[in-house]
Amino acid sequence: MPAKAADKRRQDVSGPSRGKASKAGKAGSKKRDEDASTEAGDALGDLARALVKSPDQLELTEAELKQEITRTLTADNPQAPQNIVRFSFKEREYKLVDYLDQTAIHFSLNGNLIPKDSDEGRRQSIRSNIEAEKAPDETPAETSEQAEIKDEEQAGDTEAAGEEEGGEEEGAAEEEAEAAEAAEAAEAVEAEEPPPPKAPEKKLPNQFNFIERASTTPFNPLREKGCQTEPIPSLNFSATIHQWDIYDAYVEELQRMEKAKEKEKSKPQAVKKEEEKRGLRKLSHVEVQHVEPITRVAKAAKIAERMVNLNTFDDIAQDFKYFEDASDEFRAQQGTLLPLWNFQYEKTKKLAVTAISWNPKYKDLFAVGYGSYDFMKQGHGMVLLYTLKNPSFPEYIFSSDSGVMCLDFNSEHPHLIAVGFYDGNVAIYNLRKETSQPSYKSSAESGKHSGPVWQNELVHMDVIKLSGEGTMQGPEGLQLQTLGCGTSFDFHKKIDYLFLVGTEEGKIYKCSKSYSSQFLDVFEAHHMAVDTISWNPFHLKVFISCSSDWTVKIWDHTIKTPMFVYDLSCAVGDVAWSPYSSTVFAAVTTDGKAHVFDLNINKHEALCTQLVVTRKKNKTTHIQFNPVFPIITVGDERGLITSLKLSPNLRKMPKEKKGQEVKKGPEVEMAKLEKLLSLVREPEAKAET
């Protein structure tokens, strides 16, 4: 029993000692309980031995010893007074106080922890965070964090402890517990001040453990540069002056001035004239100078223009030079005309081409005369000289009041052109001079012809004019009367005095320069006006004529009847022999077609009939062969000159037999034609006989 009591007492001791209890109470009760427990322990140990009695122990009888004494455990504070009486002034008597505070505080400790979520707690945490950021190194931050964590844990522990304690003393001691918590909170608030001084102290352990970082902006590298200006040019000068120097200088100056005055007085007019002359010369000199640069540029500009043209018409130039129509081999004697450059000039668009002539010296230069075949309307005329090197603009331009009917180059002086006009004038243009006016012009006084001048030819500076009136005039006053109006004529190539004249009526007269009044022979050639007559360049006897009666006829001047007749089904404007072959000639008809014949190959048909001008209502008027290149130029009513290249079939030379030498030259050509003619003649001769 005493053991049980001892156990109970131990429980009693340990229970309150678990929670917080006031020190005094705890201390006191602990002592007594300890004593009791040691006694109990001793008693148990000494049971075997004789009971050890303390001197002041109550002596009890055995019966009293065996008596059971009940002890009850209550939560009441044994120290607390139980019968407090208070005087109530209301009832005027003493009253017993019912409720007594049973809380016995065994232990109290003032803590310095505050809850994290309270205002002060938040403030402190922010402050500590700032301080943590200030410290650059991590370890102090970590340690501070750890310290914070520890604080928090402690706070949490104390809070938990506070809660547990509160929980334990619930029921009767709730108010006391709450009061205690409130007291604790107040104590905690008071204890807040110690923590802030702790925060700066946290940095101390990290003071000697920080990392340095430095950086510097880039700077431009320095460079030295020096320069020096050129020294100003300077000269040395020295002199000495004395009074006599000054005097002498003045005297000299005065003398000079006097002389100058005298000169002025003595010859005023002469000087003035000289000055004027000088002024004029200066002007002219200036003009010349002014003009010179332009002329210098003109040459360069001309070359540039030609280059540009060559580039523009490059393919045509290539064709002109190198292209040979390969399909001619398959065409079996047929040929083609490949169109090359077109020459046209703005101002001549309304004029018809009336004459074409190649320059005998410069093989790429040709002259074109413009006028009008419409006898009702007659406008102005132009003579343009084109070169193959510049198809876009004529080299020389001459304009005249009257339409140009015919023109020709002088064979010995290739810079002279004789031009016949519609109004009967004949002019000679000199290409060497820069003026656009003719050098010589026949005027009314010198026997001008009233009708249009159809054709002229320059031979040895002689000009033969053939007029529409029916007279023929040469330079020596040679006059011939024809019955009809002359329309065309041609001089024999070799026999100087022999020439042919064609008339409007269709007759051809053979004349001689030496016989002024009579013609040698007449041919009844055509039914309509003879447009062109031309001697064969190789054969001495043959000439060709064409007319508006749609025919082209080839004659031997000894025989009255034509050798060959070709009907072209349209009025023939012009016919021309080729310069390289005696049997090739070309004709143009007013329907815009060009016909090329080669008697050697085909006596009856044209080798090539090709439409040259594309526009409707455009008649081709003239045709000319280039003496050197295998091209022909065709002029039409619209002022357009078309140049065409002859395909190889049209340019055939007679095939040489194997083993024989190739003979070239006029003899061969003549022989070729002679052979042909003989074929024609023999049957005729036979027929005649």
Next chain:
Amino acid sequence: MEETEEEKKDEADYKRLHSFPLIRHSDMPEEMRVETMELCVTACEKFATNNESAAKMIKETMDKRFGSSWHVVIGEGFGFEITHEVKNLLYMFFGGSLAVCVWKCS
């Protein structure tokens, strides 16, 4: 006495006659030369008695007008050897007995 009077007259005459500005040597451009000559004449007439002031005036005006730095010598008898910038020298006589030399050299 008559002779001295005549001499004085002659002197006065020749001074009058010879008082026009006569350029002895110059390599300035036309405009510059004319301007400088007129300036010298003005200065010499203004400071007829004091060559130094006349020279000062000419030099300062030339510096302002044509850039530094100009040198001016005015006198009746002197010899000189100078280095001058090309096209910046004027050497002239004036007033019958004065010689003025103006040049630029920095």
